[in-house]
Amino acid sequence: MAITVATWNINSVRLRLDMVLRFLQEKRPDVLCLQETKAIDDAFPSKAFAEAGYRHRIIRGMKSYNGVAILSKLPLENVGGHVWCGKDDCRHVFATLPGGIELHNFYIPAGGDIPDPVENTKFAHKLAFLDETRDWLLRERRPDRPMILVGDLNIAPLEHDVWSHKQLLGVVSHTPIEVEKLTEIQAAGDWIDAVRHFVPADQKLYSWWSYRARDWAEADRGRRLDHIWVTPPLKSGLQRAEILREARGWTQPSDHVPVLVTLDGGIA
């Protein structure tokens, strides 16, 4: 049986609840991973999602900032979330899907504007978060285990994951040090980029467009910050990937759009 997993930085789940419900109705993913929910757990609109068929969930939210959630039509087991860099700032949740697939949903720190860990503590935090994630994978990874890692990783690793490789080399999200650390994470877990699996590396691909552009579609200065990765046991089951660019044009949109991957999870 095929499973569709979606990831979306929603930038306030309460403000955009109707939009998310519409998305779920249209695309019917089995599992939706959200980032930047910006709601404490008591304020999370769990009931609306349950009524839409997403009865299983793990949510980790805080006031004003960050916040992640997994909403699922399928039962979730072994749910939880890790604390990174000693901050309980709601940037990670995990769950096990039917078939024993371990799903991890990340919201990696954006890192501020200045790409220097000495001058900018937010950038230092981002780099430390990446190192911790790598070390955790080196400790915990089991090469034969089916795993999915999704989220707003706040890094566009490839040349054509940004509108101008040259002009963004000094811009946080595409600097060589961040790309190197993300590549280390990818190697540490044997991850396969499930979206680039279907889209050649020489083709431009974005999942985020700044709010600050006068006309986001016309300028099209996007970046691919949102990712879905899988471990080798799931590679042969990959069926399709989609980045829902049109969602950036919806009324009062998030600056990120949904990313979806469908795979055969080996469930009988």
Next chain:
DNA sequence: ATGGTAGCCCCGCTA
């Protein structure tokens, strides 16, 4: 070429 917008919830912080 530098500033532009959005969300939170208390007016600055983060993105």
